[in-house]
Structures are given as C-alpha cells and as structure tokens.
Amino acid sequence: MSDTAIMTLKTMLANLDDAKKYQSLRDVMETLPAPDLAAVFEDLPPEKLPVLFRLCPKDLAAEIFAELTPETQQNLIDGLTDKELKAVVDELFVDDATDLVEEMPASVVKRILAQADPATRRMINELLKYPEDSAGGVMTTEFMELRPDMTVTQAMDAIRANGIDKETINNCYVTDKDRTLIGVVSLRALVLEKDPKRTIRDLMDANVVSVSTTTDQEDVSQLFEKYGFLAIPVVDAEKRLVGIVTIDDAISILQDEASEDFAKMNAIGPSDKPYFKQSMWDLYKSRAPWLVFLMISATFSSLVIRGYESALAAVTVLTAYIPMLTDAGGNAGSQSTSTIIRGMAVGDIKPHDLPRILWRECRVALLCGLTLAVCNFGKLLIFDRVSAPVALVVCLTLMCTVLLSQLIGGLLPVLAEKLKIDPAVMASPLITTIVDTTTLLVYFNIAKAVLKI
C-alpha cells in the first residue's frame, strides 16, 4: 500500500508547479511513514525541498528531517526561513538536534543555535560535551523522571503533564532528591497496577542496569541485545541520572558496527554512506590504500619465492600448487579469525580465553588439515599423476599450513584486542598475506628436505 502511495507522490512531484495539487500532495504525504518520505526527499532537486517540506504537518516534518542525510539537511536548511528553521529545531528530539549540530558546517550551526530556544540550546551544548561514540554522545536528555514517594495516581498525573516532550515514556526512571538513579518503572506496570495508592518505591525495579556517560556505544548496544531493554539510563560519575539511550539508537549502532566490521574484514576503509551515495572518490579512498598496503605486504612472499628459485627450477611442478596452498592457508586462517572476531563482537569470547582458543583451534586444525591432506593426496596421485614424493610434500605442507593458519587466525584478533587495535582489521586480507609467507616457507623447506633439492 505504501509503495503505491510513494508512486503517486512521485508522479505528483513531477508536476509540483500545479498549485491545485498541493492539498492532495499533503494528503498523500500524511499516509506515509517518515522514513519513506525521507527517501523521496533525498531524490528531490535542492530547490524543491522547502516547497514540499512546508506542506508537511510540524511533527511529521521534524520526523522526516531527522531521517535525512546531512547533505540534504543542509540543502533544506539553506532554503528555510529563520522562523521555519526554529519550528524544526524546537520539534526535533534533542539527540537528533545534537547530531545535526555535529554534522553541519559552522555557519549553519550558528544559525541553528540562534534559532533554538534557550532550554534546547542548553541541552544541545550539554550533549556536545560527550564523545560522539560514547553513551553520553548518543543519549537524549528528554526522559521521564519520577520520585519514589509518588503514588501511582501522582505518577500518572506527572506523566500526563510532562510526557508529551519525552522521547519515550514506556520506561520511567526513579530518582531521589539529588537525582541519583534508584529504580525504573514501566508505564505498563503503572497502567496495570490495581491499587492507585501504591508508591513508586513499591512498584519500581531497584536493580536497574545503567551505563556511564563514557561507556562505549557498542557496549551499550550489546546490553540492549542481552537484556532486551527498550531504553537504558545513563548516569554520570556521581550516579546521577543524566540521560537515556533508546532502542532505536541501539539498533542503528548494532547495524553500523556490523557494517564497519564487514568493511574492515574485507580491506575496505570506513564509510557511513550507503553504496550509491558514495562518490567515486569515496569508494577509491576506502579501497586503494588497503590494496596498496596489502600489495606491499605481499613483497615477503615474492622474496621467499625468489630465495628458493633454484629449488623451484629443479622441480617445476611445485609451482603449480603455490596458489592452492596459499589459498588453503588463507581460507583456514580467515575461518578462525572471523569466528573469534565475531565471538568477541557479540561477547561470547573474552581476551583471557586465549589459551582455550588456541587449544581448540589446534585440535580442529589438525582434523581439518588431515582431511585436506588425505583428499589431496588421492587427487594428486590419481588425477594429476605427480610422483609420490611430490604429493607427500604438498600434503605435508597442507597439514602444516592449516595448523599454523588457524593458530595464527585464533591468536591475531585476541592480540589486537589486547593491544587496543580493532580486531576486525586483522581479518581476512591481512591474515591471507601473513599466511602466504608462512605457507611458502613451510612448502619450500619441506620440499628441500623430502626431495633433497
């Protein structure tokens, strides 16, 4: 249904100059969710943005605005009057307004802050103090606060009086006089409570999980996943409640972190833009440096081969198995690396598990290596018709390389974590390069020993 509405909307936009269509445009827009409308806005030429934006009711306009990319937000702001800008900023949730201030160039920021009302401006400035990727940087200060000695009736009255501006009222946070967080109570519990005289202290859950303003956003979003919360309170060093992180932000963080890990594990530099929004230069910047770096690292494998050129010249068939062996090592290595990286990302594996990891990887690598060696030995003798000693060399190398690769693959991400380097950069491409050199060294030395060359 919303797909047809989007189509209708796009057709109408094609003839936006026809003034009589404005009312129908507004009607269509009201049936669409803000993220869909935002997608339509992204495709509009900058000069048409304010026209369409003015047609939206105030709260929908703010919702759409929060969903736009920074480029489109800036284009839109440039086309709005000060009064219109003020309306948008006042309607935005303060965490979205802060994100906006963080993304815009200085001149636009000045205009935004000049239009924001003093309370909003204070909250924005407060939030700007925290690092962007900390709990303080992603939280909102618009939460619902209750006192422990309120009755259910008083609490519901407080919510009715103040709830409208809050980002969520599904969870309300209980604080004592100096704003220390002492509990949480859900709107559900308040609504379902049969005795209106009961106090919040009776009803609240005093074992409330909170994070500090400095907690990393990734750790915060993992708590959402683990405990199934809809919001998590954020406290300062004195345990005073200063904000909450809501689940919609947590989901974005989880997805962004997963995308980031994907990119790093495939030798791509960071980018927070969707594929088609990236310019050629963006794509180039994110790919070329890694390719150059990995190419230079591959120098070692060339050096090893050149060092054993005479051995290769003596038994030229050895060359034929170089790609197979290095690939097997690379694949085995990235299997363990990626398992460990993902395990650490979702919290199943901790750095102090290293000895257990190596012991497991060692055993599974022996099993895998043996399987590969046996399969390959048969194939070499029957199909490739190489001599038994050469087959032996290839298969012994295969076993050693799988073992070494999976051990290195298990070790590297843990080592990276301990050295405070992001484990994901240690993944597939880098391990492939490291494993290549190891594999070739093992290969040529086994060949020299077995074939006596």
Next chain:
Amino acid sequence: MSDTAIMTLKTMLANLDDAKKYQSLRDVMETLPAPDLAAVFEDLPPEKLPVLFRLCPKDLAAEIFAELTPETQQNLIDGLTDKELKAVVDELFVDDATDLVEEMPASVVKRILAQADPATRRMINELLKYPEDSAGGVMTTEFMELRPDMTVTQAMDAIRANGIDKETINNCYVTDKDRTLIGVVSLRALVLEKDPKRTIRDLMDANVVSVSTTTDQEDVSQLFEKYGFLAIPVVDAEKRLVGIVTIDDAISILQDEASEDFAKMNAIGPSDKPYFKQSMWDLYKSRAPWLVFLMISATFSSLVIRGYESALAAVTVLTAYIPMLTDAGGNAGSQSTSTIIRGMAVGDIKPHDLPRILWRECRVALLCGLTLAVCNFGKLLIFDRVSAPVALVVCLTLMCTVLLSQLIGGLLPVLAEKLKIDPAVMASPLITTIVDTTTLLVYFNIAKAVLKI
C-alpha cells in the same frame, strides 16, 4: 554491582548443600537480571539445575528458562516434576514456548504439550504451522487488541483487564469485527490523551505497516530498523491480525543474520551456538567441507600454471609475483563483493541496480588498478631490480586483475540473489578462488605477448 552479585552467587553455589544458604541464595538471585542468571545456570552441573530453579519466583523462573540453551533446557526439564513443568510452560510467552517445542526431542515435547493448558496448547500448535524463519514463525499471539469504537476510558479498562498476559502493551492494535487490522494506537497516546471520551478510531494511526505470516524474518527485522517500531503486526492472507513480532526478537534476528553472513563470507558453515558451546565435531563440520570444496576449486589454478610451465621455466622470476597478483585480485574482488552483499543486506542495493553497480565498479577499479600498477612499477624497478618488460607484464596484469576482480565481485552477489542463492556464500573465499584462475590466465598471456615466450 551485578558482577559482584554473580560472584556471590557462584560462591554460594559452591556450597549449595548447606541448607541455610537457600534464603540468601534466593535474595541474591532476585537482584540479578534473568540473562545473567541464565549464564550462571549454563555453567551448573545438570543435577543442581532443578534445585536452584525451584528457588526462583515463578515469573523470574520463566524468564530465565527462555534464555537457556536448548541443551540446558532439556536437562532442566528432565529434573522437574510435571507440576513444576506446567508452571513454567504456563508462565512462558507463547512464542518462547513454541521455540521450546521446536527444539526439544519428541519425548520431551510430548511431556510439555501434556502439561500446557488447552489454550496455550492451541496457540503453540497454531504457531508451529509457520516456517521457523517466517514472520509467522517468530511472532507471538499474545498482543493487545482494541476496537475502533471504544473510548479512551474503555480502552484503558480493557488493557487493565487483559494486558497482564500480553507480551507488550506499548502498542495496541485496532481491529474491526472480522479481526481485520485497521490501525495501531500506542499506550503513550492513550495515557497522554486529555479527553477520555475520544474514540480509538480518532486516536489511532490508520496507516499501520504490517507484514504477512509468510514474510521472511530478515525482511521483518529490516522494517524495525527502517521505521523504528517497537512491534510489527502480522496479518494473514485475509488481512486479519494473527500476531505481532516484537523488537527483542527483531534484534536477535538482525544479529543472527549478521553472524550468519560473517560465517558464510569466511567459508564457515552455519552454527547457531556460541564458540565455546560448539564441540570439536561442530567446528570441524562447519569448516572442513568448505576447505575441501575450495581446495578442489583451486585445481583450476594448478591446471593453468601447469599449462604455462614452459613460459615459467623461461622467465623464472614470473613465479615470484604469483602470490602477490592472486592476492591483489582476491582482495579487490572481496572488496566489491562484500560492499554489494552488505548493501543488499541492509536494503541499500537492489538486484535491478546491476548496470549501475557494474559501471561504478568499473570506474573505481580502473582508479585502484592504476594506483597499484604505478606503485608497483616503481617498486619492481628500484627495489626488485627486475627488467622493465617483466615489470610491465606484472603491472599490466595488476590493472587487468583488479578490473576483472571488482567487476566479478560486483556481479556475483547480484547474480546469486537473482538465482535465489544466498549472496554471502559468493563472498571472499569463493571469489578468491575464481579470481585466482582469471589472474593467472591474464598474467601468462600478457607475459607471452610482451616477453615473446
């Protein structure tokens, strides 16, 4: 704080035989969130499970139970009396009960269904009809339903009367007489509404986004991410409301799908168990088949090399750059593949974008290839001191291989999607193997042409 509580709990468990500790144990347990307690349960010997479980209050017990792994659930069920089992099953949300029935062996399922009350049994059987990874398979039937002609007061009374058993009441769904879904209203809107006489029809959002029972769970969870919902209603073919999917399930799905893609992209078979819960056999099974398959695919690269053995023998230095060239191709290929796979997973890229993808990949590949070639040409002449024609061969190959790899890398996942194969299996390892052969063919042909061998 909860970490110290877990430590205390573990110390107490060490002396569980000391009967006087039971009351304190219960006190400590009540301060801990269910997921933390579940983690403690996982580490207990099976015979101690029921003892500790019996100490938990009924609702906490059900919450812990839902968080346990299937193995531990089964161990625990084996130690419970029928009456205790009944208490657990009745207290579980029906979607968790259904998951349980899906995971347990037949004999245990029989016991569970015998203990469930008739209404629960009916709901479980209803949910079992849907495929496990469809919206029907992950939804719960315990949602709050309202009628459009109710006033706010009547709606709040209905919620107070029936809300306690519902998985969430933060969103209530409005249906007409034949149970067709016609709108959604949030508890927030009901609570904040100043006029108690207003009807639900007035207050509800009639443009409600819903999914069908057959919608893939991955698509459902993407809607949560896109629209920021807390729950999504599920309708049958006649648009009748049959259930809802809640955000906690959506987060698990998103994380599981990301883990699955990670695994596939690194040539690891599927596993839904955490690393340390997997047996040697699990790990072996998930890794060895892929390694064997990729090893066999690498046969093509061996064949190519053997076919050009005489050329290699003539200019032995060419061998030294084989790993560097195949790695560069593999890295370039996995950069584009993973970009496209992730883009499709988060919904930024659709299969019909293929021509645009290839055009972008082509341009960025030329830029990357040129950069690599220029860097490498300098390195080859200055550091490796190879002859200019050899350097030319290596660098031309580098350009061609990056171009081909990024085109293949852009093409494969889209092709896979069109053929209804999971794009993630096309990723890094497979593309590496494919690209290896291409690279070698290009390399030797360029070498033959330039060096006249």
